[in-house]
Amino acid sequence: MSGFESVVGVNFWTAxxxxxNMVITFLLLKKFLFKPVKKMIDDRQAExxxxxxxxxxxxQDALSAEAEYAQKLKDAKQEASRILSQAQQDATAKxxxxxxxxxxxxxxxxxxxxxxxxxxxxKAVNQMKDEISGxxxxxxxxxxxxxxRQEDHEALIEKFIExxxxxx
Amino acid sequence: xxxVTGPKIHFVxxxxxxxxxxxxAIASFVVxxxxxxxxxxxxxxxxxxxxxxxxxxxxxxxMIYGLVEETMGKHNSHWTPYIATLFLSxxxxxxxGMTGFLRSTTADLSxxxxxxxxxxxxxxxxxxxxxxxxxxxxxxINPLNIVSDIAQPVxxxxxxxxxxxxxxxxxxxxxxALAAGSTALLGAIASSxxxxxxxxxxxxxxxxxxxxxxxxxxPKIFGIALAAIGLFAxxxxxxxxxxxxxxxxxxxxxxxxxxxxxxxxxxxLVFSLLTMVYVGIACPxxxxxxxxx
Numbered sequence: 385m386s387g388f389e390s391v392v393g394v395n396f397w398t399a400x401x402x403x404x405n406m407v408i409t410f411l412l413l414k415k416f417l418f419k420p421v422k423k424m425i426d427d428r429q430a431e432x433x434x435x436x437x438x439x440x441x442x443x444q445d446a447l448s449a450e451a452e453y454a455q456k457l458k459d460a461k462q463e464a465s466r467i468l469s470q471a472q473q474d475a476t477a478k479x480x481x482x483x484x485x486x487x488x489x490x491x492x493x494x495x496x497x498x499x500x501x502x503x504x505x506x507k508a509v510n511q512m513k514d515e516i517s518g519x520x521x522x523x524x525x526x527x528x529x530x531x532x533r534q535e536d537h538e539a540l541i542e543k544f545i546e547x548x549x550x551x552x
Numbered sequence: 553x554x555x556v557t558g559p560k561i562h563f564v565x566x567x568x569x570x571x572x573x574x575x576x577a578i579a580s581f582v583v584x585x586x587x588x589x590x591x592x593x594x595x596x597x598x599x600x601x602x603x604x605x606x607x608x609x610x611x612x613x614x615m616i617y618g619l620v621e622e623t624m625g626k627h628n629s630h631w632t633p634y635i636a637t638l639f640l641s642x643x644x645x646x647x648x649g650m651t652g653f654l655r656s657t658t659a660d661l662s663x664x665x666x667x668x669x670x671x672x673x674x675x676x677x678x679x680x681x682x683x684x685x686x687x688x689x690x691x692x693i694n695p696l697n698i699v700s701d702i703a704q705p706v707x708x709x710x711x712x713x714x715x716x717x718x719x720x721x722x723x724x725x726x727x728x729a730l731a732a733g734s735t736a737l738l739g740a741i742a743s744s745x746x747x748x749x750x751x752x753x754x755x756x757x758x759x760x761x762x763x764x765x766x767x768x769x770x771p772k773i774f775g776i777a778l779a780a781i782g783l784f785a786x787x788x789x790x791x792x793x794x795x796x797x798x799x800x801x802x803x804x805x806x807x808x809x810x811x812x813x814x815x816x817x818x819x820x821l822v823f824s825l826l827t828m829v830y831v832g833i834a835c836p837x838x839x840x841x842x843x844x845x
Contacts, residue, residue, distance in 0.1 A: 389558030389574055389660070391717070398553035398559075401577045405584040406670065409641060414633035417591035422632075424598045429598070538586045 456512065517541040556721050573653040576663060580765055583644045583657060587637075623825065624655055624832035631831060632675075638667060639824040646716050646816030648809065658819065659715040661709060668705035668712075671827045676701075680833035715819045719811030719843050731797035741785035749789065753781030777802070 389395055435455060521539045559575040596611045602610060616639070620632040641660060649656030657663045679688045691697050741749055760775030762768075 387561050388571075389561060391556055391558045392661055392713075393558060395572065395574060395576075395662045396659075397571045398574050398577050398580075399666045400661065402580050402657070402666045403670070405580050406637065406641060406667070409584045409587050410637040412588040412632055413591045413637050413640075416588075417595035417609075418613060418633040418636065420595045420598050421610055422617065423616055424600075424602075425610055428600060457604055464735045 397509070418503075497538045513549075516545060556724075559655050574660070575660075575661040576657050576813055579645065579648050579654040580657045580663060582654060583641055583648060586644060589638055601803055620828060623828040625837055626834070627837050628835050630827070631835075634829055635824050638827060640825055641822050642667070642712070642820035643816055646819065647812065649716075650812050656716050656720065656816075658816070659720050661713045664709040664823075665710045667707065668709040671708065671830055672701065673703045675834045677832060682753045682835060683841065686819065687822075698836040704830070708823060712819045712823050715815050719815050723804065723808060723811055725799075726807055728804060734797045734799040737799070738785050738788050741781070742789040746786075746789070747820065749785040750783045752785070753779050754782075756780070756782055773802075 389398075404524060517538055521537045561571055561572045562578065565571040574615060594605070597604060604627065613636075616636045617629060617632050620635050621629050624631060625660070627779050645657035645660075645663065647656075648654045649659065676688065679691075715729065756775045756777070756779030759771045763771030763773075763775055
């Protein structure tokens with residue numbers, strides 16, 4: 385049997401088939417198309433987000449490391465200049481000390497030399513006194529032709545020379 | 553004479569008092585097969601680095617998701633597969649009529665009334681789920697709401713059905729009108745002196761040559777049409793052929809762009825949009841009135 389449905393009419397069986405077809409199509413499309421595709425899109429989105437986050441944090445790390453190194457470099461430069469100036473100061477102080485020591489040594493040596501000179505002078509004078517007294521005794525002995533006790537004469541002459549020396 | 557009929561009944565399965573298998577049932581089955589098979593193949597072998605086909609698939613899927621989320625709100629994103637099924641079934645059901653040997657499923661009230669009723673039941677079911685049975689029944693204290701709830705699926709179904717059916721009727725009217733027109737035209741030319749058909753052929757040839765030389769489309773088309781009309785009139789005059797519907801060539805294609813492609817698309821969109829709006833109203837965002845399931 386074949387014929388035509390009415391134009392505006394509802395066939396129960398066609399409606400039932402349509403409903404079943406809709407449900408099947410819906411379930412299959414949902415399971416095989418929409419869920420996997422949506423999941424894939426979401427996964428990719430998540431991955432992209434994560435990559436951007438990582439890149440961002442890596443950038444932050446790099447920036448902070450750069451700042452750290454810049455700070456360290458600055459510190460090192462300051463340290464170097466500090467050491468340099470310290471060394472200069474030390475050297476200056478050392479030089480000053482050496483010069484002062486040298487001066488002290490020089491003055492000490494000078495004083496010692498003067499002392500020596502004075503001692504030598506004194507010694508020479510004493511020697512001269514001895515010689516002069518000996519000579520005087522000899523001369524006096526010769527003159528007086530008599531024996532005079534040397535000790536008495538020496539005392540006498542010493543006195544004489546002392547007067548002489550004071551005068552000189 | 554044109555006869556406007558419903559879907560043809562191909563055969564009847566002799567159980568349950570006879571199940572008639574109509575053109576709509578077969579077309580609906582074909583639509584389901586096409587959708588399921590293409591959906592299965594498009595959803596297969598998805599990769600993080602997509603192929604071209606996957607890019608297109610993802611674009612379309614995310615477009616539908618975007619549309620649903622825009623219309624129903626982000627919290628109703630899980631409705632997308634249903635809305636998409638509705639939209640795709642509708643548009644493919646309308647377009648399948650263009651194949652010529654299958655009838656548009658949407659030009660049968662049986663199909664669209666089911667879709668409209670599914671929308672209505674989703675609305676009612678979700679109203680009960682979100683607000684409770686009491687609140688749903690309370691809504692009908694105002695009897696106008698009963699009228700509106702009956703009118704809603706009926707209007708949705710008839711809008712869709714009427715547009716597609718009307719398009720089909722208009723198209724077949726157009727064909728028969730053009731056939732009658734061309735018969736009249738060819739007859740008139742054939743019964744006039746021989747010189748007329750010769751002149752028309754020459755004019756057509758001239759236009760065609762000019763169109764080819766100047767590389768313009770319109771003179772070419774008119775040239776071919778005129779030459780063909782003249783030629784067929786000449787053939788009819790000598791009794792070789794008769795009653796060729798020459799005017800049916802070309803013009804219905806332009807009309808079909810509107811009545812089949814555009815109308816099918818718009819009706820699918822309207823139907824899905826209305827479903828989204830109605831169901832979206834029945835499923836408000838979580839923070840407002842969702843009851844614990």
